[in-house]
Amino acid sequence: xxxxxxxxxxxxxxxxxxxxxxxxxxxxxxxxxxxxxxxxxxxxxxxxxxxxxxxxxxxxxxxxxxxxxxxxxxxxxx
Amino acid sequence: xxxxxxxxxxxxxxxxxxxxxxxxxxxxxxxxxxxxxxxxxxxxxxxxxxxxxxxxxxxxxxxxxxxxxxxxxxxxxxxxxxxxxxxxxxxxxxxxxxxxxxxxxxxxxxxxxxxxxxxxxxxxxxxxxxxxxxxxxxxxxxxxxxxxxxxxxxxxxxxxxxxxxxxxxxxxxxxxxxxxxxxxxxxxxxxxxxxxxxxxxxxxxxxxxxxxxxxxxxxxxxxxxxxxxxxxxxxxxxxxxxxxxxxxxxxxxxxxxxxxxxxxxxxxxxxxxxxxxxxxxxxxxxxxxxxxxxxxxxxxxxxxxxxxxxxxxxxxxxxxxxxxxxxxxxxxxxxxxxxxxxxxxxxxxxxxxxxxxxxxxxxxxxxxxxxxxxxxxxxxxxxxxxxxxxxxxxxxxxxxxxxxxxxxxxxxxxxxxxxxxxxxxxxxxxxxxxxxxxxxxxxxxxxxxxxxxxxxxxxxxxxxxxxxxxxxxxxxxxxxxxx
Numbered sequence: 001x002x003x004x005x006x007x008x009x010x011x012x013x014x015x016x017x018x019x020x021x022x023x024x025x026x027x028x029x030x031x032x033x034x035x036x037x038x039x040x041x042x043x044x045x046x047x048x049x050x051x052x053x054x055x056x057x058x059x060x061x062x063x064x065x066x067x068x069x070x071x072x073x074x075x076x077x078x
Numbered sequence: 079x080x081x082x083x084x085x086x087x088x089x090x091x092x093x094x095x096x097x098x099x100x101x102x103x104x105x106x107x108x109x110x111x112x113x114x115x116x117x118x119x120x121x122x123x124x125x126x127x128x129x130x131x132x133x134x135x136x137x138x139x140x141x142x143x144x145x146x147x148x149x150x151x152x153x154x155x156x157x158x159x160x161x162x163x164x165x166x167x168x169x170x171x172x173x174x175x176x177x178x179x180x181x182x183x184x185x186x187x188x189x190x191x192x193x194x195x196x197x198x199x200x201x202x203x204x205x206x207x208x209x210x211x212x213x214x215x216x217x218x219x220x221x222x223x224x225x226x227x228x229x230x231x232x233x234x235x236x237x238x239x240x241x242x243x244x245x246x247x248x249x250x251x252x253x254x255x256x257x258x259x260x261x262x263x264x265x266x267x268x269x270x271x272x273x274x275x276x277x278x279x280x281x282x283x284x285x286x287x288x289x290x291x292x293x294x295x296x297x298x299x300x301x302x303x304x305x306x307x308x309x310x311x312x313x314x315x316x317x318x319x320x321x322x323x324x325x326x327x328x329x330x331x332x333x334x335x336x337x338x339x340x341x342x343x344x345x346x347x348x349x350x351x352x353x354x355x356x357x358x359x360x361x362x363x364x365x366x367x368x369x370x371x372x373x374x375x376x377x378x379x380x381x382x383x384x385x386x387x388x389x390x391x392x393x394x395x396x397x398x399x400x401x402x403x404x405x406x407x408x409x410x411x412x413x414x415x416x417x418x419x420x421x422x423x424x425x426x427x428x429x430x431x432x433x434x435x436x437x438x439x440x441x442x443x444x445x446x447x448x449x450x451x452x453x454x455x456x457x458x459x460x461x462x463x464x465x466x467x468x469x470x471x472x473x474x475x476x477x478x479x480x481x482x483x484x485x486x487x488x489x490x491x492x493x494x495x496x497x498x499x500x501x502x503x504x505x506x507x508x509x510x511x512x513x514x515x516x517x518x519x520x521x522x523x524x525x526x527x528x529x530x531x532x533x534x535x536x537x538x539x540x541x542x543x544x545x546x547x548x549x550x551x552x553x554x555x556x557x558x559x560x561x
Contacts, residue, residue: 040293056353
Protein backbone atom coordinates (compact mmCIF):
# COMPACT_ATOMS: atom_id res chain seq x y z
CA UNK A 1 0.00 0.00 0.00
CA UNK A 2 1.14 3.52 -0.82
CA UNK A 3 2.90 5.17 2.16
CA UNK A 4 0.69 8.25 1.84
CA UNK A 5 -2.45 6.12 2.16
CA UNK A 6 -1.00 4.47 5.29
CA UNK A 7 -0.10 7.88 6.70
CA UNK A 8 -3.63 9.16 6.00
CA UNK A 9 -5.13 6.24 7.90
CA UNK A 10 -2.75 6.83 10.82
CA UNK A 11 -3.77 10.49 11.03
CA UNK A 12 -7.47 9.61 11.03
CA UNK A 13 -6.76 6.89 13.64
CA UNK A 14 -5.06 9.46 15.87
CA UNK A 15 -8.10 11.76 15.59
CA UNK A 16 -10.30 8.84 16.59
CA UNK A 17 -8.11 8.04 19.63
CA UNK A 18 -8.05 11.69 20.68
CA UNK A 19 -11.83 11.85 20.43
CA UNK A 20 -12.14 8.69 22.54
CA UNK A 21 -10.50 10.53 25.44
CA UNK A 22 -13.47 12.88 25.38
CA UNK A 23 -16.39 10.65 24.51
CA UNK A 24 -15.67 7.28 26.10
CA UNK A 25 -16.68 7.75 29.75
CA UNK A 26 -14.10 5.47 31.49
CA UNK A 27 -11.24 7.19 29.63
CA UNK A 28 -12.85 10.61 29.84
CA UNK A 29 -13.05 10.34 33.63
CA UNK A 30 -9.22 10.35 33.74
CA UNK A 31 -9.25 13.82 32.19
CA UNK A 32 -12.33 15.16 33.95
CA UNK A 33 -10.55 16.98 36.81
CA UNK A 34 -9.45 20.47 37.80
CA UNK A 35 -5.87 19.71 38.81
CA UNK A 36 -3.15 19.93 37.70
CA UNK A 37 -3.77 23.49 36.52
CA UNK A 38 -1.74 24.01 33.34
CA UNK A 39 -1.11 27.43 31.78
CA UNK A 40 -3.64 28.83 34.22
CA UNK A 41 -6.38 26.53 32.93
CA UNK A 42 -8.14 23.75 34.85
CA UNK A 43 -6.94 20.39 33.50
CA UNK A 44 -10.18 19.42 31.72
CA UNK A 45 -10.31 22.75 29.89
CA UNK A 46 -6.62 22.50 29.04
CA UNK A 47 -7.24 19.01 27.61
CA UNK A 48 -10.23 20.11 25.52
CA UNK A 49 -8.12 22.99 24.23
CA UNK A 50 -5.27 20.57 23.41
CA UNK A 51 -7.61 18.23 21.53
CA UNK A 52 -8.85 21.11 19.41
CA UNK A 53 -5.32 22.27 18.62
CA UNK A 54 -4.08 18.74 17.87
CA UNK A 55 -6.99 17.96 15.54
CA UNK A 56 -6.51 21.30 13.75
CA UNK A 57 -2.82 20.40 13.25
CA UNK A 58 -3.72 16.89 12.04
CA UNK A 59 -6.09 18.37 9.47
CA UNK A 60 -3.21 20.47 8.13
CA UNK A 61 -0.98 17.36 7.99
CA UNK A 62 -3.78 15.44 6.24
CA UNK A 63 -4.06 18.14 3.62
CA UNK A 64 -0.26 18.15 3.00
CA UNK A 65 -0.28 14.35 2.83
CA UNK A 66 -3.23 14.28 0.43
CA UNK A 67 -1.54 16.71 -1.94
CA UNK A 68 1.42 14.33 -2.16
CA UNK A 69 -0.92 11.36 -2.48
CA UNK A 70 -2.81 12.90 -5.42
CA UNK A 71 0.46 13.93 -7.08
CA UNK A 72 1.73 10.37 -6.75
CA UNK A 73 -1.51 8.95 -8.15
CA UNK A 74 -1.37 11.31 -11.13
CA UNK A 75 2.25 10.35 -11.72
CA UNK A 76 1.31 6.66 -11.67
CA UNK A 77 -1.63 7.26 -14.01
CA UNK A 78 0.73 8.87 -16.54
CA UNK B 79 -36.20 56.43 23.92
CA UNK B 80 -32.90 57.13 25.69
CA UNK B 81 -29.84 58.54 23.87
CA UNK B 82 -27.88 55.38 24.54
CA UNK B 83 -30.53 53.29 22.77
CA UNK B 84 -30.22 55.53 19.71
CA UNK B 85 -26.46 54.88 19.62
CA UNK B 86 -26.66 51.09 19.79
CA UNK B 87 -29.64 50.77 17.45
CA UNK B 88 -27.91 53.20 15.04
CA UNK B 89 -24.87 50.90 14.97
CA UNK B 90 -27.06 47.91 14.20
CA UNK B 91 -29.03 49.70 11.43
CA UNK B 92 -25.77 50.87 9.82
CA UNK B 93 -24.50 47.31 9.95
CA UNK B 94 -27.63 45.84 8.34
CA UNK B 95 -27.55 48.43 5.53
CA UNK B 96 -23.82 47.84 4.78
CA UNK B 97 -24.17 44.05 4.77
CA UNK B 98 -27.22 44.23 2.54
CA UNK B 99 -25.47 46.50 0.02
CA UNK B 100 -22.47 44.15 -0.08
CA UNK B 101 -24.61 41.04 -0.54
CA UNK B 102 -26.78 42.63 -3.24
CA UNK B 103 -23.65 43.72 -5.14
CA UNK B 104 -21.91 40.34 -4.93
CA UNK B 105 -24.91 38.14 -5.56
CA UNK B 106 -26.23 39.14 -8.95
CA UNK B 107 -27.47 36.01 -10.65
CA UNK B 108 -25.83 35.42 -14.04
CA UNK B 109 -28.91 33.50 -15.17
CA UNK B 110 -31.91 34.64 -13.17
CA UNK B 111 -33.87 31.40 -13.21
CA UNK B 112 -31.04 28.86 -13.15
CA UNK B 113 -31.78 26.34 -10.40
CA UNK B 114 -28.13 25.32 -9.96
CA UNK B 115 -27.10 28.93 -9.47
CA UNK B 116 -29.99 29.58 -7.07
CA UNK B 117 -29.45 26.35 -5.08
CA UNK B 118 -25.65 25.94 -4.92
CA UNK B 119 -24.36 29.27 -6.24
CA UNK B 120 -23.32 27.62 -9.49
CA UNK B 121 -20.67 25.58 -7.55
CA UNK B 122 -18.39 28.57 -7.92
CA UNK B 123 -17.02 29.55 -4.51
CA UNK B 124 -13.37 29.74 -3.45
CA UNK B 125 -12.16 28.16 -0.21
CA UNK B 126 -12.33 31.28 1.95
CA UNK B 127 -16.00 31.83 1.13
CA UNK B 128 -16.79 28.16 1.71
CA UNK B 129 -14.89 28.23 5.02
CA UNK B 130 -16.79 31.24 6.34
CA UNK B 131 -20.14 29.97 5.13
CA UNK B 132 -19.52 26.68 7.00
CA UNK B 133 -18.49 28.54 10.16
CA UNK B 134 -21.27 31.09 9.89
CA UNK B 135 -23.91 28.43 9.30
CA UNK B 136 -22.61 26.30 12.15
CA UNK B 137 -22.27 28.94 14.85
CA UNK B 138 -25.68 30.43 15.48
CA UNK B 139 -26.67 33.42 17.57
CA UNK B 140 -27.66 31.03 20.33
CA UNK B 141 -23.93 30.40 20.92
CA UNK B 142 -23.82 33.95 22.32
CA UNK B 143 -27.08 33.64 24.24
CA UNK B 144 -28.10 30.05 25.14
CA UNK B 145 -24.63 28.45 25.11
CA UNK B 146 -23.05 31.43 26.90
CA UNK B 147 -25.76 31.26 29.56
CA UNK B 148 -25.33 27.49 29.79
CA UNK B 149 -21.61 27.98 30.50
CA UNK B 150 -22.50 30.51 33.22
CA UNK B 151 -24.97 28.11 34.83
CA UNK B 152 -23.33 24.72 34.25
CA UNK B 153 -19.68 25.51 33.61
CA UNK B 154 -17.37 23.38 31.51
CA UNK B 155 -20.19 21.09 30.28
CA UNK B 156 -20.98 23.81 27.71
CA UNK B 157 -17.69 23.05 25.94
CA UNK B 158 -19.18 19.89 24.41
CA UNK B 159 -20.04 21.91 21.35
CA UNK B 160 -16.42 22.92 20.63
CA UNK B 161 -15.41 19.27 20.51
CA UNK B 162 -18.27 18.15 18.30
CA UNK B 163 -17.63 20.92 15.78
CA UNK B 164 -13.95 20.09 15.33
CA UNK B 165 -14.65 16.34 15.00
CA UNK B 166 -17.35 17.14 12.44
CA UNK B 167 -14.82 19.08 10.39
CA UNK B 168 -12.66 15.96 10.21
CA UNK B 169 -15.72 14.13 8.94
CA UNK B 170 -16.24 16.87 6.35
CA UNK B 171 -12.64 16.42 5.24
CA UNK B 172 -13.28 12.73 4.63
CA UNK B 173 -16.69 12.87 2.94
CA UNK B 174 -16.62 16.35 1.35
CA UNK B 175 -14.62 15.60 -1.83
CA UNK B 176 -16.71 12.47 -2.57
CA UNK B 177 -20.01 14.28 -2.12
CA UNK B 178 -18.76 17.18 -4.24
CA UNK B 179 -17.74 14.90 -7.13
CA UNK B 180 -21.10 13.14 -7.17
CA UNK B 181 -22.82 16.50 -6.87
CA UNK B 182 -20.99 17.90 -9.87
CA UNK B 183 -21.46 14.89 -12.14
CA UNK B 184 -25.12 14.23 -11.21
CA UNK B 185 -26.21 17.83 -10.65
CA UNK B 186 -27.10 17.24 -6.98
CA UNK B 187 -28.37 20.21 -5.03
CA UNK B 188 -28.86 18.85 -1.53
CA UNK B 189 -29.05 15.85 0.79
CA UNK B 190 -32.35 14.40 -0.58
CA UNK B 191 -30.88 14.45 -4.12
CA UNK B 192 -27.88 12.50 -2.86
CA UNK B 193 -30.13 9.97 -1.08
CA UNK B 194 -32.09 9.43 -4.29
CA UNK B 195 -28.90 8.94 -6.30
CA UNK B 196 -27.28 6.62 -3.75
CA UNK B 197 -30.29 4.42 -2.93
CA UNK B 198 -32.44 4.88 -6.05
CA UNK B 199 -35.43 5.37 -3.82
CA UNK B 200 -37.53 8.46 -4.35
CA UNK B 201 -39.77 7.69 -1.37
CA UNK B 202 -36.79 7.52 1.01
CA UNK B 203 -35.51 10.82 -0.33
CA UNK B 204 -38.99 12.39 -0.05
CA UNK B 205 -39.55 11.19 3.53
CA UNK B 206 -36.09 12.30 4.67
CA UNK B 207 -36.62 15.71 3.05
CA UNK B 208 -39.90 16.19 4.97
CA UNK B 209 -38.31 14.84 8.15
CA UNK B 210 -35.26 17.12 8.08
CA UNK B 211 -37.35 20.19 7.21
CA UNK B 212 -39.75 19.39 10.05
CA UNK B 213 -37.07 18.91 12.71
CA UNK B 214 -35.05 21.91 11.52
CA UNK B 215 -38.00 24.30 11.73
CA UNK B 216 -38.01 24.86 15.54
CA UNK B 217 -34.48 26.27 15.16
CA UNK B 218 -35.69 28.81 12.61
CA UNK B 219 -38.44 29.89 15.00
CA UNK B 220 -35.88 30.15 17.82
CA UNK B 221 -33.62 32.22 15.57
CA UNK B 222 -36.41 34.76 15.03
CA UNK B 223 -37.04 34.88 18.76
CA UNK B 224 -33.33 35.70 19.21
CA UNK B 225 -33.64 38.58 16.73
CA UNK B 226 -36.50 40.03 18.74
CA UNK B 227 -34.61 39.52 21.98
CA UNK B 228 -31.42 41.18 20.71
CA UNK B 229 -33.16 44.23 19.23
CA UNK B 230 -35.18 44.63 22.44
CA UNK B 231 -32.00 44.45 24.58
CA UNK B 232 -30.03 46.77 22.32
CA UNK B 233 -32.63 49.50 22.60
CA UNK B 234 -32.73 49.10 26.39
CA UNK B 235 -36.31 47.91 25.99
CA UNK B 236 -37.44 50.89 23.89
CA UNK B 237 -38.18 48.91 20.71
CA UNK B 238 -40.70 46.09 21.01
CA UNK B 239 -39.63 42.45 20.71
CA UNK B 240 -41.89 41.82 17.71
CA UNK B 241 -40.42 44.73 15.74
CA UNK B 242 -36.98 43.08 15.92
CA UNK B 243 -38.49 39.94 14.41
CA UNK B 244 -40.12 41.86 11.57
CA UNK B 245 -36.88 43.77 10.79
CA UNK B 246 -34.88 40.52 10.69
CA UNK B 247 -37.44 38.77 8.48
CA UNK B 248 -37.49 41.63 5.95
CA UNK B 249 -33.69 41.84 6.01
CA UNK B 250 -33.25 38.13 5.25
CA UNK B 251 -35.91 38.13 2.54
CA UNK B 252 -34.37 41.12 0.70
CA UNK B 253 -31.39 39.08 -0.47
CA UNK B 254 -32.42 35.41 -0.19
CA UNK B 255 -35.40 35.80 -2.54
CA UNK B 256 -33.18 37.39 -5.13
CA UNK B 257 -29.98 35.38 -5.02
CA UNK B 258 -30.77 32.14 -3.15
CA UNK B 259 -27.67 30.28 -1.99
CA UNK B 260 -25.39 32.63 -3.90
CA UNK B 261 -26.54 35.52 -1.70
CA UNK B 262 -26.42 33.31 1.41
CA UNK B 263 -22.75 32.40 0.87
CA UNK B 264 -21.83 36.04 0.29
CA UNK B 265 -23.81 37.11 3.35
CA UNK B 266 -22.20 34.33 5.40
CA UNK B 267 -18.74 35.36 4.24
CA UNK B 268 -19.02 38.95 5.45
CA UNK B 269 -21.01 38.06 8.57
CA UNK B 270 -18.72 35.11 9.38
CA UNK B 271 -15.71 37.45 9.27
CA UNK B 272 -17.44 39.87 11.62
CA UNK B 273 -18.63 37.11 13.96
CA UNK B 274 -15.24 35.35 14.26
CA UNK B 275 -12.81 38.26 14.44
CA UNK B 276 -15.21 40.68 16.11
CA UNK B 277 -16.14 38.27 18.87
CA UNK B 278 -12.52 37.19 19.56
CA UNK B 279 -11.53 40.86 19.97
CA UNK B 280 -14.55 41.62 22.16
CA UNK B 281 -14.12 38.52 24.35
CA UNK B 282 -10.42 39.29 24.98
CA UNK B 283 -11.30 42.89 25.79
CA UNK B 284 -14.07 41.93 28.22
CA UNK B 285 -12.00 39.19 29.90
CA UNK B 286 -9.18 41.66 30.49
CA UNK B 287 -11.57 44.34 31.68
CA UNK B 288 -13.50 42.19 34.18
CA UNK B 289 -10.89 39.70 35.37
CA UNK B 290 -7.43 40.84 34.19
CA UNK B 291 -7.16 37.76 31.91
CA UNK B 292 -8.14 34.10 31.84
CA UNK B 293 -5.69 32.86 34.52
CA UNK B 294 -6.97 35.17 37.29
CA UNK B 295 -10.52 34.47 36.12
CA UNK B 296 -10.14 30.72 36.62
CA UNK B 297 -8.45 31.23 40.00
CA UNK B 298 -11.56 33.07 41.16
CA UNK B 299 -13.93 30.50 39.65
CA UNK B 300 -11.94 27.72 41.37
CA UNK B 301 -12.29 29.52 44.72
CA UNK B 302 -15.97 30.44 44.44
CA UNK B 303 -17.62 27.83 42.20
CA UNK B 304 -15.28 24.83 41.66
CA UNK B 305 -18.26 22.66 40.63
CA UNK B 306 -18.32 24.58 37.32
CA UNK B 307 -14.89 23.21 36.39
CA UNK B 308 -15.72 19.50 36.08
CA UNK B 309 -18.43 17.48 34.35
CA UNK B 310 -20.70 15.55 36.72
CA UNK B 311 -22.43 13.38 34.10
CA UNK B 312 -19.89 11.90 31.72
CA UNK B 313 -22.45 9.71 29.88
CA UNK B 314 -24.64 12.76 29.26
CA UNK B 315 -21.58 14.70 28.07
CA UNK B 316 -20.61 11.86 25.70
CA UNK B 317 -24.17 11.61 24.40
CA UNK B 318 -24.38 15.24 23.36
CA UNK B 319 -20.98 15.15 21.67
CA UNK B 320 -21.77 11.96 19.77
CA UNK B 321 -25.19 13.25 18.74
CA UNK B 322 -23.63 16.52 17.59
CA UNK B 323 -20.92 14.86 15.49
CA UNK B 324 -23.29 12.37 13.89
CA UNK B 325 -26.00 14.92 13.27
CA UNK B 326 -23.73 17.64 11.91
CA UNK B 327 -23.97 16.81 8.21
CA UNK B 328 -27.51 15.55 8.36
CA UNK B 329 -28.76 19.15 8.62
CA UNK B 330 -29.51 20.07 5.01
CA UNK B 331 -28.05 23.57 5.22
CA UNK B 332 -24.69 22.08 6.29
CA UNK B 333 -24.77 19.27 3.69
CA UNK B 334 -25.57 21.82 1.00
CA UNK B 335 -22.31 23.72 1.69
CA UNK B 336 -20.33 20.82 0.22
CA UNK B 337 -21.85 21.53 -3.19
CA UNK B 338 -21.00 25.23 -3.16
CA UNK B 339 -17.20 24.95 -3.55
CA UNK B 340 -15.80 25.22 -7.05
CA UNK B 341 -13.63 22.11 -6.62
CA UNK B 342 -12.92 19.36 -4.05
CA UNK B 343 -9.55 21.06 -3.48
CA UNK B 344 -11.24 24.29 -2.39
CA UNK B 345 -13.50 22.29 -0.09
CA UNK B 346 -10.63 20.52 1.70
CA UNK B 347 -8.63 23.75 2.08
CA UNK B 348 -11.68 25.36 3.71
CA UNK B 349 -11.94 22.40 6.11
CA UNK B 350 -8.31 22.80 7.17
CA UNK B 351 -8.71 26.49 8.01
CA UNK B 352 -12.07 26.29 9.76
CA UNK B 353 -11.13 24.56 13.07
CA UNK B 354 -8.48 27.07 14.02
CA UNK B 355 -10.83 30.03 13.64
CA UNK B 356 -13.98 28.31 14.88
CA UNK B 357 -12.46 26.66 17.93
CA UNK B 358 -10.57 29.82 18.92
CA UNK B 359 -13.74 31.86 18.92
CA UNK B 360 -16.02 29.36 20.58
CA UNK B 361 -13.66 28.17 23.32
CA UNK B 362 -12.86 31.76 24.30
CA UNK B 363 -16.57 32.64 24.32
CA UNK B 364 -17.51 29.75 26.59
CA UNK B 365 -14.57 30.36 28.92
CA UNK B 366 -15.81 33.91 29.36
CA UNK B 367 -19.27 32.42 29.91
CA UNK B 368 -17.89 30.36 32.81
CA UNK B 369 -16.21 33.50 34.21
CA UNK B 370 -19.54 35.34 33.97
CA UNK B 371 -20.70 33.12 36.86
CA UNK B 372 -18.70 35.53 39.06
CA UNK B 373 -20.73 38.56 37.94
CA UNK B 374 -24.14 38.82 39.65
CA UNK B 375 -25.72 40.83 36.79
CA UNK B 376 -24.87 38.02 34.35
CA UNK B 377 -26.00 35.29 36.75
CA UNK B 378 -29.38 37.03 37.14
CA UNK B 379 -30.10 36.51 33.41
CA UNK B 380 -27.46 34.10 32.03
CA UNK B 381 -28.81 33.99 28.46
CA UNK B 382 -28.46 37.75 28.25
CA UNK B 383 -25.01 37.54 29.91
CA UNK B 384 -22.95 38.36 26.82
CA UNK B 385 -24.93 41.54 26.15
CA UNK B 386 -24.98 42.42 29.87
CA UNK B 387 -21.17 42.17 30.08
CA UNK B 388 -20.81 44.19 26.86
CA UNK B 389 -23.00 46.95 28.27
CA UNK B 390 -21.11 46.95 31.56
CA UNK B 391 -17.77 46.99 29.72
CA UNK B 392 -18.40 49.90 27.38
CA UNK B 393 -21.98 51.18 27.36
CA UNK B 394 -24.06 51.52 24.19
CA UNK B 395 -21.17 51.43 21.70
CA UNK B 396 -19.80 48.07 22.91
CA UNK B 397 -23.37 46.84 23.39
CA UNK B 398 -24.14 47.73 19.76
CA UNK B 399 -20.98 45.89 18.68
CA UNK B 400 -21.98 42.80 20.68
CA UNK B 401 -25.46 43.02 19.14
CA UNK B 402 -23.93 43.05 15.65
CA UNK B 403 -21.95 39.90 16.47
CA UNK B 404 -25.05 38.06 17.66
CA UNK B 405 -27.10 39.22 14.69
CA UNK B 406 -24.30 38.22 12.29
CA UNK B 407 -24.19 34.73 13.81
CA UNK B 408 -27.96 34.31 13.80
CA UNK B 409 -28.73 35.81 10.39
CA UNK B 410 -25.97 33.78 8.71
CA UNK B 411 -27.42 30.53 10.07
CA UNK B 412 -31.07 31.39 9.49
CA UNK B 413 -30.65 32.49 5.88
CA UNK B 414 -28.90 29.18 5.07
CA UNK B 415 -31.70 27.21 6.73
CA UNK B 416 -34.58 28.96 5.01
CA UNK B 417 -33.00 28.93 1.55
CA UNK B 418 -32.04 25.24 1.63
CA UNK B 419 -35.48 24.46 3.07
CA UNK B 420 -37.17 26.42 0.28
CA UNK B 421 -35.14 24.72 -2.44
CA UNK B 422 -35.75 21.24 -1.02
CA UNK B 423 -39.48 21.95 -0.73
CA UNK B 424 -39.50 22.88 -4.43
CA UNK B 425 -36.99 20.42 -5.87
CA UNK B 426 -37.79 17.33 -3.80
CA UNK B 427 -41.32 17.70 -2.46
CA UNK B 428 -43.27 19.78 -5.02
CA UNK B 429 -41.38 18.29 -7.96
CA UNK B 430 -42.34 14.82 -6.79
CA UNK B 431 -45.98 15.83 -6.77
CA UNK B 432 -45.67 17.60 -10.14
CA UNK B 433 -42.65 16.22 -12.07
CA UNK B 434 -43.39 18.36 -15.14
CA UNK B 435 -42.34 21.62 -13.45
CA UNK B 436 -39.65 23.43 -15.44
CA UNK B 437 -36.43 24.69 -13.83
CA UNK B 438 -37.71 28.26 -14.09
CA UNK B 439 -40.89 27.29 -12.23
CA UNK B 440 -38.90 25.41 -9.58
CA UNK B 441 -36.88 28.55 -8.83
CA UNK B 442 -40.17 30.44 -8.52
CA UNK B 443 -41.60 27.79 -6.17
CA UNK B 444 -38.37 27.91 -4.11
CA UNK B 445 -38.80 31.66 -3.70
CA UNK B 446 -42.42 31.25 -2.63
CA UNK B 447 -41.41 28.50 -0.17
CA UNK B 448 -38.70 30.73 1.34
CA UNK B 449 -41.24 33.54 1.77
CA UNK B 450 -43.76 31.20 3.41
CA UNK B 451 -41.13 29.62 5.70
CA UNK B 452 -39.85 33.01 6.91
CA UNK B 453 -43.38 34.34 7.44
CA UNK B 454 -44.55 31.31 9.44
CA UNK B 455 -41.36 31.23 11.55
CA UNK B 456 -41.62 34.97 12.25
CA UNK B 457 -45.30 34.74 13.24
CA UNK B 458 -44.73 31.69 15.46
CA UNK B 459 -41.75 33.37 17.14
CA UNK B 460 -44.06 36.19 18.27
CA UNK B 461 -46.09 33.68 20.30
CA UNK B 462 -45.41 32.18 23.70
CA UNK B 463 -43.87 28.77 23.01
CA UNK B 464 -42.53 27.53 26.34
CA UNK B 465 -41.47 24.12 25.06
CA UNK B 466 -39.54 25.43 22.05
CA UNK B 467 -36.04 24.98 23.52
CA UNK B 468 -36.89 21.44 24.66
CA UNK B 469 -38.21 20.65 21.17
CA UNK B 470 -35.01 22.07 19.69
CA UNK B 471 -32.80 19.91 21.90
CA UNK B 472 -35.03 16.92 21.11
CA UNK B 473 -34.37 17.39 17.37
CA UNK B 474 -30.68 16.64 17.91
CA UNK B 475 -31.62 13.16 19.04
CA UNK B 476 -33.62 12.61 15.87
CA UNK B 477 -31.44 14.12 13.18
CA UNK B 478 -28.73 11.53 13.93
CA UNK B 479 -30.98 8.79 12.53
CA UNK B 480 -30.22 10.18 9.09
CA UNK B 481 -26.50 9.50 9.62
CA UNK B 482 -26.18 5.86 8.51
CA UNK B 483 -28.27 6.45 5.38
CA UNK B 484 -26.62 9.72 4.45
CA UNK B 485 -23.03 9.55 5.70
CA UNK B 486 -22.23 5.82 5.91
CA UNK B 487 -23.74 5.68 2.42
CA UNK B 488 -21.02 8.08 1.26
CA UNK B 489 -18.13 5.91 2.45
CA UNK B 490 -19.49 2.33 2.33
CA UNK B 491 -20.65 0.61 -0.85
CA UNK B 492 -22.68 -2.13 0.82
CA UNK B 493 -25.49 -0.01 2.24
CA UNK B 494 -28.75 -0.27 0.28
CA UNK B 495 -32.32 0.95 0.51
CA UNK B 496 -33.48 -1.99 2.66
CA UNK B 497 -30.72 -1.31 5.20
CA UNK B 498 -31.53 2.42 5.13
CA UNK B 499 -35.26 1.89 5.80
CA UNK B 500 -34.56 -0.85 8.38
CA UNK B 501 -32.06 1.26 10.30
CA UNK B 502 -34.25 4.35 10.38
CA UNK B 503 -37.39 2.46 11.48
CA UNK B 504 -35.61 0.45 14.24
CA UNK B 505 -33.62 3.47 15.47
CA UNK B 506 -36.64 5.76 15.57
CA UNK B 507 -38.85 3.22 17.34
CA UNK B 508 -36.22 2.69 20.06
CA UNK B 509 -35.63 6.43 20.46
CA UNK B 510 -39.33 7.19 20.78
CA UNK B 511 -39.90 4.26 23.20
CA UNK B 512 -37.00 5.26 25.46
CA UNK B 513 -38.13 8.90 25.39
CA UNK B 514 -41.66 7.89 26.44
CA UNK B 515 -40.36 5.60 29.22
CA UNK B 516 -37.43 7.49 30.78
CA UNK B 517 -37.28 5.23 33.87
CA UNK B 518 -36.81 2.16 31.70
CA UNK B 519 -34.21 4.05 29.68
CA UNK B 520 -32.16 5.10 32.71
CA UNK B 521 -32.45 1.62 34.27
CA UNK B 522 -30.97 -0.15 31.23
CA UNK B 523 -28.94 2.54 29.46
CA UNK B 524 -27.82 4.82 32.31
CA UNK B 525 -27.27 8.45 31.33
CA UNK B 526 -27.08 7.76 27.57
CA UNK B 527 -29.60 9.82 25.64
CA UNK B 528 -32.45 7.86 23.94
CA UNK B 529 -31.39 9.21 20.55
CA UNK B 530 -27.86 7.86 20.95
CA UNK B 531 -29.13 4.42 22.06
CA UNK B 532 -31.59 4.40 19.13
CA UNK B 533 -28.79 5.44 16.80
CA UNK B 534 -26.68 2.46 17.92
CA UNK B 535 -29.49 0.08 16.92
CA UNK B 536 -30.10 2.03 13.72
CA UNK B 537 -26.44 1.61 12.74
CA UNK B 538 -26.36 -2.07 13.67
CA UNK B 539 -29.52 -2.75 11.64
CA UNK B 540 -28.12 -0.83 8.66
CA UNK B 541 -24.85 -2.78 8.76
CA UNK B 542 -26.41 -6.23 9.32
CA UNK B 543 -29.03 -5.88 6.55
CA UNK B 544 -26.37 -4.52 4.18
CA UNK B 545 -24.00 -7.39 4.93
CA UNK B 546 -26.72 -9.95 4.27
CA UNK B 547 -27.80 -8.33 0.99
CA UNK B 548 -26.12 -8.55 -2.36
CA UNK B 549 -24.10 -5.53 -3.33
CA UNK B 550 -25.80 -3.49 -6.01
CA UNK B 551 -24.06 -2.98 -9.34
CA UNK B 552 -25.00 0.69 -9.80
CA UNK B 553 -23.45 1.53 -6.39
CA UNK B 554 -20.13 0.05 -7.51
CA UNK B 555 -20.35 2.21 -10.62
CA UNK B 556 -21.07 5.27 -8.50
CA UNK B 557 -18.02 4.61 -6.33
CA UNK B 558 -15.86 3.97 -9.39
CA UNK B 559 -16.66 7.54 -10.50
CA UNK B 560 -14.57 8.72 -7.55
CA UNK B 561 -11.33 7.19 -8.84
